[in-house]
Amino acid sequence: MATIKQNLARSGELEHSDSARLDIEVLLAHVLGRSRTWLYTWPEHQLAPGEQRQLDELLVRRAAGEPVAHIIGRREFWSLDLKVDASTLIPRPETELLVETALELCPREHLQVLDLGTGSGAIALALASERPGWHLLAVDKSAEALTLAEENRRALGLGNVELLQSDWFSAIPPRQFGLVVSNPPYIDAADPHLERGDVRFEPRSALVAERAGLADIERIATGCGAYLEAGGWLVVEHGWQQAAEARRIFTAAGLREVSSRDDYSGRGRLTVGRK
Ligand SMILES: C[S@@+](CC[C@H](N)C(=O)[O-])C[C@H]1O[C@@H](n2cnc3c(N)ncnc32)[C@H](O)[C@@H]1O
Known part of the structure; x- marks a missing residue:
């Protein structure tokens, strides 16, 4: 032995x-x-x-x-121990930059927040754990991902997160949010990285978007106008080569104060804009 x-x-x-x-x-x-x-x-x-x-x-x-996170069924994100499975993305450390940025942009104690494509619930649960006064609506198109997010929500005892099955904005009732966050699918279907490493075990529906990976970012940026209150922020993660395109899309959607944020390796991984 x-x-x-x-x-x-x-x-x-x-x-x-x-x-x-x-x-x-x-x-x-x-x-x-x-x-x-x-x-x-x-x-x-x-x-x-x-x-x-x-x-x-x-x-x-x-x-x-097979990814380690799938083998042990867990992944730590923002110091939360999350259950993960093959229904959605394994939360990535770089997405913590989105959580950090959202917290920094929105100092308010009480806020209505929308998380689009919540997957395991990583972003919504991290924000909810940091801001007990915020109320989060977390949506996903995948029923399996929502079951996982609900398990995580319950295990963490976070009562300020509500889950809803929705194809982006389609099932969300008219409501105003002070913050909309999303880590949507943004990989080009032809990207060779899809054939390597952990992503081979993750669903395409969580990874790939049409129009060179930009289609969902565009749907979110153009659709969020009706849901954001005046002055409310949209914060979206994207690929490191998509920052300029994301800023163009945000600006064309009528958002202002548009800028991108770099990750720790100095690559633009996040774009923010304001109604
Ligand atoms: C990149 S994953 C992000 C998951 C999680 N937010 C995270 O950061 O770990 C994208 C998520 O968007 C969901 N999604 C894909 N298309 C969608 C759509 N049309 N409407 C709502 N959610 C969608 C996928 O099911 C997946 O859970």
């Missing part, structure tokens, strides 16, 4: 992954029901036969490309 230290040295089995060491740490911690820090406190701890077998199986799945 192998020790923790010996198992941690198996990154060679995950050579396709650019986070092999971290992957093994997360899978091992999951199997043992311990934190990653615990692994380094007890490097000589021997795995029980059942634990070793389970870890071996999980490493085979990871070596076949």
